[in-house]
Amino acid sequence: MDSAGSAHLLTATLQALQTPAGRSTNVRTIVNNSAVTLSRLTNPLNVSLLTTQVLAAPALWNAPDTLPIVQAVFDIFRLSTIERARETSRALSLTEWIEAVVAGADARIPRWKHALVSAGVLAAFDAADARLPFTARSNLEAHLLEVVNFHFEFLSSGIESHACVLAISNTFRVLSEDSKYLIDYPALTGALLPAMFLSMDGYQTGDFLRQIDRGVPLGASGGALAVVPSFSLTDFLARPFIRNMGGLARLAATSMASSADAETINGALSVLATYSRSLVSIWRGTQLSTLPDTAALSHDHAQTNTAQLWQVLKSSLFSAVVVLESVVRTLLQSHHLARNNEIHSFASQIICILRDLYFITHRTNPAAFGTYTFVYHACVDIVLSNPSQAESLAGQLAPVQIGALPTHPTDILRDLYFLNTLEYLVPACTPRFCTSIVSPSLTPYLTSHITPLLREPFESAHSLMLAMIGCPQLVESSYKALPRYIESVFAAYPRFLSTRQFRLAIASLVKYTSPPTALSGIQRDLPDVVLEMLCARVESADAKTPVQAYVPPRVQDLAPDGSAPAAEEAAEVEPYTERDVCILAMLDALPFMEEAVLMRWLDVAAGYVGNTARGDSREVLRGRFWDVISGELDVGRSQLAIPWWSEGGREVVLGIAGY
Numbered sequence: 001m002d003s004a005g006s007a008h009l010l011t012a013t014l015q016a017l018q019t020p021a022g023r024s025t026n027v028r029t030i031v032n033n034s035a036v037t038l039s040r041l042t043n044p045l046n047v048s049l050l051t052t053q054v055l056a057a058p059a060l061w062n063a064p065d066t067l068p069i070v071q072a073v074f075d076i077f078r079l080s081t082i083e084r085a086r087e088t089s090r091a092l093s094l095t096e097w098i099e100a101v102v103a104g105a106d107a108r109i110p111r112w113k114h115a116l117v118s119a120g121v122l123a124a125f126d127a128a129d130a131r132l133p134f135t136a137r138s139n140l141e142a143h144l145l146e147v148v149n150f151h152f153e154f155l156s157s158g159i160e161s162h163a164c165v166l167a168i169s170n171t172f173r174v175l176s177e178d179s180k181y182l183i184d185y186p187a188l189t190g191a192l193l194p195a196m197f198l199s200m201d202g203y204q205t206g207d208f209l210r211q212i213d214r215g216v217p218l219g220a221s222g223g224a225l226a227v228v229p230s231f232s233l234t235d236f237l238a239r240p241f242i243r244n245m246g247g248l249a250r251l252a253a254t255s256m257a258s259s260a261d262a263e264t265i266n267g268a269l270s271v272l273a274t275y276s277r278s279l280v281s282i283w284r285g286t287q288l289s290t291l292p293d294t295a296a297l298s299h300d301h302a303q304t305n306t307a308q309l310w311q312v313l314k315s316s317l318f319s320a321v322v323v324l325e326s327v328v329r330t331l332l333q334s335h336h337l338a339r340n341n342e343i344h345s346f347a348s349q350i351i352c353i354l355r356d357l358y359f360i361t362h363r364t365n366p367a368a369f370g371t372y373t374f375v376y377h378a379c380v381d382i383v384l385s386n387p388s389q390a391e392s393l394a395g396q397l398a399p400v401q402i403g404a405l406p407t408h409p410t411d412i413l414r415d416l417y418f419l420n421t422l423e424y425l426v427p428a429c430t431p432r433f434c435t436s437i438v439s440p441s442l443t444p445y446l447t448s449h450i451t452p453l454l455r456e457p458f459e460s461a462h463s464l465m466l467a468m469i470g471c472p473q474l475v476e477s478s479y480k481a482l483p484r485y486i487e488s489v490f491a492a493y494p495r496f497l498s499t500r501q502f503r504l505a506i507a508s509l510v511k512y513t514s515p516p517t518a519l520s521g522i523q524r525d526l527p528d529v530v531l532e533m534l535c536a537r538v539e540s541a542d543a544k545t546p547v548q549a550y551v552p553p554r555v556q557d558l559a560p561d562g563s564a565p566a567a568e569e570a571a572e573v574e575p576y577t578e579r580d581v582c583i584l585a586m587l588d589a590l591p592f593m594e595e596a597v598l599m600r601w602l603d604v605a606a607g608y609v610g611n612t613a614r615g616d617s618r619e620v621l622r623g624r625f626w627d628v629i630s631g632e633l634d635v636g637r638s639q640l641a642i643p644w645w646s647e648g649g650r651e652v653v654l655g656i657a658g659y
Contacts, residue, residue: 051104
């Protein structure tokens, strides 16, 4: 382009930048025109002039929402540098052009805006076809780090700090290792996490949920008409920090790993705890927590259901867990924190944070989320190494109303997290704690009428009860709750307990109540009581119709386009009947019986197997009986069972001899 054309283009761009911001201002057009003009200028004075004008332009900086403008200005310098680096036949060399751009950020421009210039130029050289001279790169990196380290140290929030966060997050990948070493990581962590989770440019401490809830139209769940304009999730997702939350989370994790001291960790966990507590509290108080997946979130046809909302919530969960993973790795590697016993307190805080986020995690299938699984189980293991801390944590997780079933779905999920976590912590709990907290918390789920909403905590209560029964120090608490638990096991199958869970429960009950366990010292005939109840169930159970395989409740996400999910598959038909399952449960319990009791129940079990009329069931039961006899009994029990088998037991199992 000749000098006249460049002058005309520069004049037009400067006029657009000086126009006061208004509704008609098209920021994207200004960004594109400014980037093109800046890349084509060959006079260094004009390059510096345009840089100065961009950093002070009323058309950009007088807008009410500043961070998108920060992103726009950053894009101007990044795009213009990419364009300029592709052309080498200009009168002004690339190094001279960059020097002229940096010179435009003079003393009249606030220092935090200088970071946008250096970061924008550096970010351009992330492209494969862009090369930056070593001296120019070193000067830009030094300039950028000088600005951001200053603002991170003295400012923890505000547009100045957020602009520096945006600048460093977009350039971290291209910084040299020497420059990365010079970053003030504790200060960066202190600025980055509040920007991500607490600021209005990030997740707003969960306040975006209130804004969405206000716009939910009548008919979504019987709520009130919207009294304010609908909150646009599309616009929210397009915000600079939200759009780049994955990159910010990775940078925060790197920063945490590089600033492994107790003060930084405590500050990070404080931010995440504030966010998680606020998020779940706001969620519980809105109608969003009770809306079905097909509910409308606004009158905007582009936002017809909750799919976008759950994507935002999941993104916040993933970001938090990525940071927590870095914290946990630091805890595991720091000998100093371990010596000062701070590690147990930090692990407890993390488990409480995960509890508050569980209403999101529950929807994402946490077992498939490897990072979450690592963080959760590592923290549980850390806490268990200090029994007093474990019981203290269990008390923090306990239900708000002990002994009563909650009615709100969010409170039920909170109880579910408590029951699941306590299954690991209960071996470290005292009998007094279990009597006053644990037993009253799980009893309502074992004894109440089970609905689909209560099915998962019902299963977890069963698992927790089995964990309690297996703890020698909790024998008195377990014995008091045992009768009611045994009744609930038989009442729940097959409608609410799967075949696997029912068989496991019966085998565990026999195992934990047989000598030499502590429970057997209180009442020696407990295994016989359980097995007699099982016999009564065998006599009354259906022996003809195969049971429907239990399908655990599973929340299906909507498709990315917001459409409804595909219909669930029909439940599988298991290869055996309810009577078969009861007999299989008896067979599973044989290896745990006292030797004198074993001989009696071998005859009973063999008789049931031999009298089975249904062909498929008979083969399954015979195979299972032989597996137990031949491979699952210990030496002492085998010395009793093998002669029994050869002296008539085999014929009873095969139905050859009468029972």
